Amino acid sequence: MFIIASLPDATKALSLRRGWGWLGGAADASAAVKAALPPVADLLVWVAFALVGYGTALALLALRHGRLGLLGWGAGTAVVSTFVLHLLAWLGVIGFVVGGFVVRVLGAVLGWVSGVIRG
Numbered sequence: 001m002f003i004i005a006s007l008p009d010a011t012k013a014l015s016l017r018r019g020w021g022w023l024g025g026a027a028d029a030s031a032a033v034k035a036a037l038p039p040v041a042d043l044l045v046w047v048a049f050a051l052v053g054y055g056t057a058l059a060l061l062a063l064r065h066g067r068l069g070l071l072g073w074g075a076g077t078a079v080v081s082t083f084v085l086h087l088l089a090w091l092g093v094i095g096f097v098v099g100g101f102v103v104r105v106l107g108a109v110l111g112w113v114s115g116v117i118r119g
Helices: 002-016 021-038 040-065 068-117
Strands: none
Touching: 002 021, 040 068
16 A cells, blocks of 8 residues: 555656656556555545454354354454465565566676677
């Protein structure tokens, strides 16, 4: 949520620097996404509602079946799944950034090699 709230402003500021103008399109796109979404505070309220609903359904299920251990399993599942989804998201971001860096370095190296060959 922090990225959604802060990315457009930081990207726009970076695109105004010399040599970073190519980020202007990305800054406009992320600003449009930010404008289309509700404010971050509203998103957090809905996340809280979802967690309360999940906890209530889990408690009712545990009471119905007389197995209070389901509460622990359900809470543990929520924590582990949240961790795994965040891990996957960050791995995707890191892969995107590292992949972009590798593509830029390879482009520079191939450009240099091409210049040397043409000589």
